[in-house]
Amino acid sequence: MLEIEIDGKKLTVPTGSTVMDAAHANGTYIPHFCYHKKLSIAANCRMCLVDVEKAPKPMPACATPVTQGMIVRTKSDKAIQAQKSVMEFLLINHPLDCPICDQAGECHLQDLSYEHGKEGTRYEFNRRTFHKEDIGPYIQLHMTRCILCYRCTYVADQLTNDRVHGVLDRGDHAQISTYISKAIDNDFSGNMIDVCPVGALTDRTFRFKNRVWFTKPVDAHRNCETPGCCGKTTLWLRGDEVFRVTARKDMAEGVGRATEGRGLQDGHFIAHLGQQRHHVIGGVVLGVQQHVKEGKSNLAQCLH
Secondary structure, eight states: OEEEEETTEEEEEOTTOBHHHHHHHHTOOOOOSSOOTTSOOOOOSOTTEEEETTOSSOEETTTOBOOTTOEEESSSHHHHHHHHHHHHHHTSSOOSOGGGOTTTTSOHHHHHHHHHOOSSOOOOSOOOOOOOEEOSSSEEEOGGGOOOOOHHHHHHHHHOSOOOEEEESOGGGOEEEEGGGOOOOSTTHHHHHHHOSSSSEEETTTTTTOOGGGSEEEEEEEOOSSGGGOEEEEEEEETTEEEEEEEOOOTTTSSOOOOTTSSOTTSSOOGGGTGGGGTHHHHHHHHHHHHHHHHHHHHHHHHO
16 A cells, blocks of 8 residues: 555555546546546546656656655646646647537536636647548547547457557547448447547437437346346436437446446446447337336326
């Protein structure tokens, strides 16, 4: 165990922990995009820069291991200025299309730009743009919105045996795409949409159908003799109609439990949420809608 200090609070954390882990254990939120506790550390977005005493420059909290006696400040002027600078870089090429973006309402970039962004931009050159691309039967890629956090590639690389997309080119020309236009068609393709912190990857079955704040999330599960059909999900309803199905996230434990034998143990990567969620889960969704209507009817009869 190691003793450290974060924002004036002394903590004892396990050896091998990162500053991000220690902050989460303390209830301190550090803004981030690429970090996900169920994926390996990328440290690409640099949004989680914090002020570490005696360090020559701000350090990424997700990739900085804790040392004995370390003093970390997440709200100092140095840390806040570093986060604002990173946000300015991330917004250089990002389009201002929040009103028509399906990610609006649950977009991390939208939230953090409100907290750490600036009113305007100093960038005077042309922004880089890309054409929309269907990289799978259920995924559409808007590369113009991508901030290259690599989350989707990490999901494919660490959860599947046939990753067919990745980062092409380098520097300002870097982009997410598939190799030789091969479509992403595996059980975890839906999870790539779920982990995207911006609107770069959108669900083709949900595009422009509704706004998130008009729908109500309801936890659901399916029990089946076949392990590949079982899992816990979240249904997003508006009235009696189910508009989409996503991974269930358990706020108490971080994320929900995955299906047996598939996905990350104790992770929210559920096999249904890829290709199968629109076939296997599709049948469940129809059943849920019928049960909702029957339940309302039975409740009305009971009230009378």
